[in-house]
Amino acid sequence: MRASHFGWLFAAPALVIIGVFFFLPVLGALALSLTDFDLYALADLRNLRFVGLDNYWQLMHSREFWGALGNTCYFVALGVPLSVLASLLTALLVSSRLTRWPALFRTALFAPVVTTVVAVALVWRYLLHTRYGLLNWALGALGVHPLDWLGDPHWAMPAIVLFAVWKNFGYNMIILIAALQAVPEELHEAARLDGASFWQEFVRVTLPALRPTLLLVAILTAAGYFQLFAEPFVMTQGGPLQSTMSVVYLMYDQAFKWWNLGTASAVAFLLFLIVLVVTALEMRFLRRIEAP
Amino acid sequence: MPASCPPRQFLALLLALSGAGCGSASPSHRSITVWAVGREGEVIAQLLPEFTRLHPNIEVRVQQLPWSTAHQKLLTAFAADATPDLCQLGNSWIPEFAALKALEPLDERAARSAVVQPADYFQGIWDTSVVDGHLYGVPWYVDTRLLFYRRDLLRRAGFAEPPRTWAEWSRMLAAIKRQVGPERYSVLLPLNEFEPLLVLALQQPDPLLRDGGRFGNFESSGFERALRFYREAFVRGWAPPVADTQISNVWDEFGHGYYSFYISGPWNIEEFKRRLPPGEQGTWMTAPMPGPDGLGASLAGGSALVVFRRSRHKDDAWLLLEFLSTPAVQARFYDLSGDLPPRRSSWTAPQLADNVYARAFREQLERVRATPRVPELERIVTEMRLVAERVVHGDLSVEEGAGELDRTVDAILAKRRWMLARAAAAP
Numbered sequence: 001m002r003a004s005h006f007g008w009l010f011a012a013p014a015l016v017i018i019g020v021f022f023f024l025p026v027l028g029a030l031a032l033s034l035t036d037f038d039l040y041a042l043a044d045l046r047n048l049r050f051v052g053l054d055n056y057w058q059l060m061h062s063r064e065f066w067g068a069l070g071n072t073c074y075f076v077a078l079g080v081p082l083s084v085l086a087s088l089l090t091a092l093l094v095s096s097r098l099t100r101w102p103a104l105f106r107t108a109l110f111a112p113v114v115t116t117v118v119a120v121a122l123v124w125r126y127l128l129h130t131r132y133g134l135l136n137w138a139l140g141a142l143g144v145h146p147l148d149w150l151g152d153p154h155w156a157m158p159a160i161v162l163f164a165v166w167k168n169f170g171y172n173m174i175i176l177i178a179a180l181q182a183v184p185e186e187l188h189e190a191a192r193l194d195g196a197s198f199w200q201e202f203v204r205v206t207l208p209a210l211r212p213t214l215l216l217v218a219i220l221t222a223a224g225y226f227q228l229f230a231e232p233f234v235m236t237q238g239g240p241l242q243s244t245m246s247v248v249y250l251m252y253d254q255a256f257k258w259w260n261l262g263t264a265s266a267v268a269f270l271l272f273l274i275v276l277v278v279t280a281l282e283m284r285f286l287r288r289i290e291a292p
Numbered sequence: 293m294p295a296s297c298p299p300r301q302f303l304a305l306l307l308a309l310s311g312a313g314c315g316s317a318s319p320s321h322r323s324i325t326v327w328a329v330g331r332e333g334e335v336i337a338q339l340l341p342e343f344t345r346l347h348p349n350i351e352v353r354v355q356q357l358p359w360s361t362a363h364q365k366l367l368t369a370f371a372a373d374a375t376p377d378l379c380q381l382g383n384s385w386i387p388e389f390a391a392l393k394a395l396e397p398l399d400e401r402a403a404r405s406a407v408v409q410p411a412d413y414f415q416g417i418w419d420t421s422v423v424d425g426h427l428y429g430v431p432w433y434v435d436t437r438l439l440f441y442r443r444d445l446l447r448r449a450g451f452a453e454p455p456r457t458w459a460e461w462s463r464m465l466a467a468i469k470r471q472v473g474p475e476r477y478s479v480l481l482p483l484n485e486f487e488p489l490l491v492l493a494l495q496q497p498d499p500l501l502r503d504g505g506r507f508g509n510f511e512s513s514g515f516e517r518a519l520r521f522y523r524e525a526f527v528r529g530w531a532p533p534v535a536d537t538q539i540s541n542v543w544d545e546f547g548h549g550y551y552s553f554y555i556s557g558p559w560n561i562e563e564f565k566r567r568l569p570p571g572e573q574g575t576w577m578t579a580p581m582p583g584p585d586g587l588g589a590s591l592a593g594g595s596a597l598v599v600f601r602r603s604r605h606k607d608d609a610w611l612l613l614e615f616l617s618t619p620a621v622q623a624r625f626y627d628l629s630g631d632l633p634p635r636r637s638s639w640t641a642p643q644l645a646d647n648v649y650a651r652a653f654r655e656q657l658e659r660v661r662a663t664p665r666v667p668e669l670e671r672i673v674t675e676m677r678l679v680a681e682r683v684v685h686g687d688l689s690v691e692e693g694a695g696e697l698d699r700t701v702d703a704i705l706a707k708r709r710w711m712l713a714r715a716a717a718a719p
Contacts, residue, residue: 036707038707039388039391039392039667040391040667040707040708040711042367042370042371042392043391043392043393043394044393047707047711125537126540129538129540130538132540148538150535150537150538151533151534151535151538153685236535236537237484237535237537239483239484239535239681240483240535240681240685241681241682241685241687242678256364257671258671259367
């Protein structure tokens with residue numbers, strides 16, 4: 001009894017901080033999402049109305065919200081596999097015994113992660129430029145007509161995915177390199193002595209050893225990608241035709257541009273629920289693969 | 293680093309702190325706080341020595357805000373009860389801050405003033421500061437949109453003078469397009485800017501909102517005509533369907549003849565003078581906006597000077613406001629910033645009267661129109677831009693776009709309707 005009291009005492013500072021700076025604001029936001037708090041309410045609290053689930057109801061019927069959710073899911077569905085694949089590929093290349101100067105490549109491939117989105121976006125906007133961009137110039141050399149990357153609603157999101165994957169794959173690559181180094185060398189040797197081909201070795205030895213790490217990387221990346229904001233904010237401002245409008249961008253607009261804090265809080269909670277469900281599904285799916 | 297703090301400065305700091313602690317300073321020495329935004333924040337500091345010479349007992353503290361965060365900072369200051377005495381406010385924000393009851397009505401002061409004379413101000417600009425019959429600010433500088441055009445390209449297409457009507461303008465746009473071919477265009481109307489379409493809409497007799505700002509009025513024949521003209525410019529290939537973030541350099545492209553007409557504001561006079569090579573300097577000019585029939589209206593943008601309601605130095609703030617509104621100071625302000633003055637008597641200064649590029653602006657200012665003064669306006673014009681983009685893209689027809697816009701805008705204005713109804717019901 002006493003010991004448990006002491007336990008609570010030791011945990012108390014952390015709990016208080018989490019309570020004050022996390023749970024209280026979250027509860028506040030939940031309460032806010034049930035009101036129509038806006039600019040008029042800021043002027044005079046008598047202008048505040050309790051609207052129940054009306055904000056959620058409105059969002060469920062808003063073209064804008066479904067559009068933003070669709071764009072975000074498109075980004076996640078395209079971006080996460082590409083990102084994990086790029087990380088895995090580069091991790092394997094960098095860890096290969098045939099690679100010279102692995103430290104140099106590791107650093108170079110990690111570099112995009114530590115750059116500022118805004119600065120890099122400027123460079124990418126030039127790379128993606130319809131008439132002067134390097135990318136279209138390269139495509140032109142292959143005989144492909146120039147693409148209006150950031151101006152065509154069909155190509156803007158793929159362009160953002162390309163940019164985000166390039167910007168983020170280095171982070172997961174480092175995690176995967178660490179995991180690769182943890183695979184016991186004896187397993188590889190044994191596989192080779194048994195006459196396994198390169199591909200068999202990869203599928204039967206390397207991948208199973210990497211599975212927990214891949215699960216972690218996929219979950220973290222998906223949760224992060226659902227919160228897409230900075231890339232479209234600096235590259236396209238959500239355009240063209242709202243094709244790069246993400247859920248977080250919609251929330252930002254509602255909260256800090258139009259001061260509709262009630263609606264913005266409702267968007268935040270919906271996004272939270274979606275990420276929660278997707279993460280749970282991911283865990284389940286990957287665990288099933290793990291333990292057949 | 294208190295150790296390296298020189299003793300004298302430290303003493304001054306102590307004195308200042310104790311002075312603040314003693315309550316308001318003596319009436320002979322007063323101080324006011326002024327917030328100014330962007331480039332104007334730098335320029336105002338250069339005008340102040342003259343004011344201090346006239347009023348040695350008033351100390352003016354200037355704080356500069358960047359445009360990108362000014363709006364947020366002002367709202368935060370309002371919530372935290374930390375608003376300045378005098379402030380530069382973009383005139384599209386005035387209805388919002390008036391709704392917050394953050395601004396001091398200035399009707400009486402303006403009526404008594406020998407300096408601020410409403411009749412001397414361009415009507416459309418003055419209107420932007422009047423919300424529900426009360427004056428909440430005095431226009432400081434104006435910002436309108438009109439045509440920048442390539443004289444040489446227009447002449448090559450067979451026209452000596454810039455357009456006066458939409459019909460003339462359409463003929464010119466078509467003729468230029470025929471000359472320059474598929475790779476180039478006649479006019480730049482960036483899809484991420486709401487201003488060009490808003491200008492066309494303001495030229496119509498129908499207001500943007502109806503019933504005292506309670507409902508959208510976009511299904512009116514006027515707005516549909518504006519949207520149809522806008523759409524046509526893209527459909528016929530006169531304007532490239534791009535956002536200006538996709539144009540690496542609007543000045544260079546204008547110089548290269550990528551487009552011959554560009555709807556833009558007064559700041560670009562200096563930019564074009566500075567950025568175009570000397571050989572191309574004679575090729576461009578400004579012209580007032582053409583309208584549906586005869587020269588048309590344009591936007592009344594810019595900034596006003598406002599006094600905050602919670603200020604404890606309103607008289608002193610008004611003194612500085614009057615000083616900044618005198619024609620001589622406004623002419624000097626133009627020299628320093630390139631910002632156009634909002635009153636006619638300031639335009640007689642030689643630097644403005646003799647500027648060939650400013651002439652069209654002087655003419656346009658007689659025909660500027662204020663947008664409806666509702667706090668939701670910025671959101672409404674943003675929705676207008678988004679719908680226009682879909683119309684240009686062919687997703688919606690003009691009629692469908694106007695209908696969609698009315699529905700969205702009516703939803704945005706729902707809270708305003710509720711508040712107006714409640715205010716009307718209250719005794």
